[in-house]
Amino acid sequence: MMDSFTYEALPMRVVFGSGALSRIAEETDRLGLRRVLVLSTPEQRDLADRVAAVLGDRAAGVFDQARPHVPVPTVAAASRAAAESRADGCVAAGGGSTIGLGKALALRQDLPVVALPTTYAGSEMTPIWGLTENHRKQTGRDRKVLPRSVVYDPNLTASLPATVAATSGLNAIAHAVEALYAPDVSPVIAAMAEQGVRDLASNFTGPAALRGAWLCGACLGATTMGLHHKLCHVLGGMLDLPHAETHAILLPHVAAFNLPAAPDATAALSRALNTDDPAAALGKLTADTGAPTNLAALGVTQADLASVVNEVLANPYANPRPVHRPDLEALLHRAFRPA
Ligand code: NAD
DSSP states (O other): OOSSOOOOOOOOOEEESTTGGGGHHHHHHHTTOSSEEEEOOGGGHHHHHHHHHHHGGGEEEEEOOOOTTOBHHHHHHHHHHHHHTTOSEEEEEESHHHHHHHHHHHHHHOOOEEEEEOSSOOGGGOOEEEEEETTEEEEEEOGGGSOSEEEEOGGGGTTSOHHHHHHHHHHHHHHHHHHHTOTTOOHHHHHHHHHHHHHHHTOSSHHHHHHHHHHHHHHHHHSOOOHHHHHHHHHHHHHOOOHHHHHHHHHHHHHHHHGGGOHHHHHHHHHHHTSSOHHHHHHHHHHHTSSOOSGGGGTOOHHHHHHHHHHHHHSOOOOSSOOOHHHHHHHHHHHHSOO
């Protein structure tokens, strides 16, 4: 029971609504920015150009080379582009990879970031940064990487293919599930997590889903991660697995392991998912994504699992249930094999 807790609010400004992209210049003006570099992946160059058009003469240029896991050479190239264009801030238009690049510029160059998220990953709501060099991803928390304003426009998630939307939505739900049993959960976060899961699980498209992603991302930013995120970080870092798919595959298995030790989280998820077996309901959501449902299908081998187990046990995250080697091996084996 949450009879005692500490809650520290993060400074967040959110502008939400269909067509909110058109308000991006108001947000950069509010921050006093005059020359804004627009960031995107190569695949989302069209969106970056639309953002630059809305910014008009406030746009200093477009850097469209954002890549997964924020490679240090990409950050260096973006920093050069920012310096050459004399940018005083940036707009990160895209998913977690693009917003991660914006955070790296905030961390290293103190450039204020306005985020325009187009997936449900939730990075825009957290002070967590990541940088990858020589196949190692380093992460940390620093308030200065928090976007100064987040513009959520549900029209921008409409272009997500259904499978990508569903796995990205499960990535967001995983943030809420782990927040619900985190050692630093509070009533505020628990309420946000429950509502976030409810908003997303009913439909992975439209304004409610994006609102759910906002809530779930904020929960991730406010709490300590557990076994699920640890497994995803180890698997992603070691084997370069696709981020959202890995979350979607593991979530039901970690929930089945942890929820018996987390009655309040189980009750909240049961209400949000309208079920008396939330782990099974999450398994159904994963099965319905149309994406791979087991680690073997992502190319993971049995031999990889032993290294993952060692790495997870060597540096464990907080978890409601103690994680012993045989339990972890059994959990990973269930996530590994085809159903
Ligand atoms: P992503 O940003 O890598 O995007 C995946 C692909 O989808 C890209 O090609 C992108 O251009 C495209 N895309 C994005 N939105 C689209 C849309 N609306 N329509 C069509 N295509 C679209 O994927 P992601 O899952 O959003 O982010 C994953 C990354 O974010 C990982 O590196 C992860 O570690 C990081 N992340 C960080 C945090 C944090 O708090 N720091 C939280 C969550 C995720």
